[in-house]
Amino acid sequence: MVSLQDPNQNHLLAALLDAEFDRLSPHLELVQMKLGDILYESGGKLEHVYFPTSAIISLHYLLENGSSSEIAGVGNEGVLGISLFMGGNTTPSRAVVQTSGYGYRLKAHVLLEEFNRSGQVMHLLLRYTQALITHMSQTAVCNRHHTVEQQLCRWLLLTLDRLTTNELTMTQELIANMLGVRREGVTEAAGRLQVQHLISYRRGHITVLNRNGLECQACECYGVVKKEFARLLSDVQHRQGRESARV
Missing domain, CATH: 1.10.10.10 (Winged helix-like DNA-binding domain superfamily/Winged helix DNA-binding domain)
Structure with a gap:
């Protein structure tokens, strides 16, 4: 149910310091994500970023002949729309809802303003991005060799x-x-x-x-991805636990 949703169910939002969360929370919009919904099209301009709570989003790379395959997934551990703060304003992949559920939508310019403060939000998002790149790289290796x-x-x-x-x-x-x-x-x-x-x-x-x-x-690919997320975001999980206890 919608009433059971909370921004702190997303690990990145739960890891924010009080001041940072208080600046973003008024702009967070709870949205329902249904199986098959397309949140981004390849090459589309990013108007929003998404912080899933119970939904899972699949990133697909599309070929000219219309076929595609998943390059990564985004769930309650992360954020959809890293192209925004990595220097671009479009994404090369299509974002499709793989598992229906909920998440929080945030206008792109709001997150970008917070990112440009060069504080904890920036460091947190960059570390998550590194973990996501590992996920994408390992998926490519796995699809080729396993x-x-x-x-x-x-x-x-x-x-x-x-x-x-x-x-x-x-x-x-x-x-x-x-x-x-x-x-x-x-x-x-x-x-x-x-x-x-x-x-x-x-x-x-x-x-x-x-x-x-x-x-x-x-294969070893699952373990590699899981360990990299844990290595880069271990303190995120710790702060999330503290935040949950406080709430």
């Missing part, structure tokens, strides 16, 4: 890290589009994981039954 089954495990684990449940609403066709592979490949990979009782899949719903087993099946 099996569809390993890619599927990586994708499932990264998605689970952003959810409070072990159930995902996602068709195999959508997963295939995320990974940039044929649907048949995803069907075979998901079937092998189901035979091993690691997941259960039916009618567009995936339930992870054995997370530890899924981690054993995944």
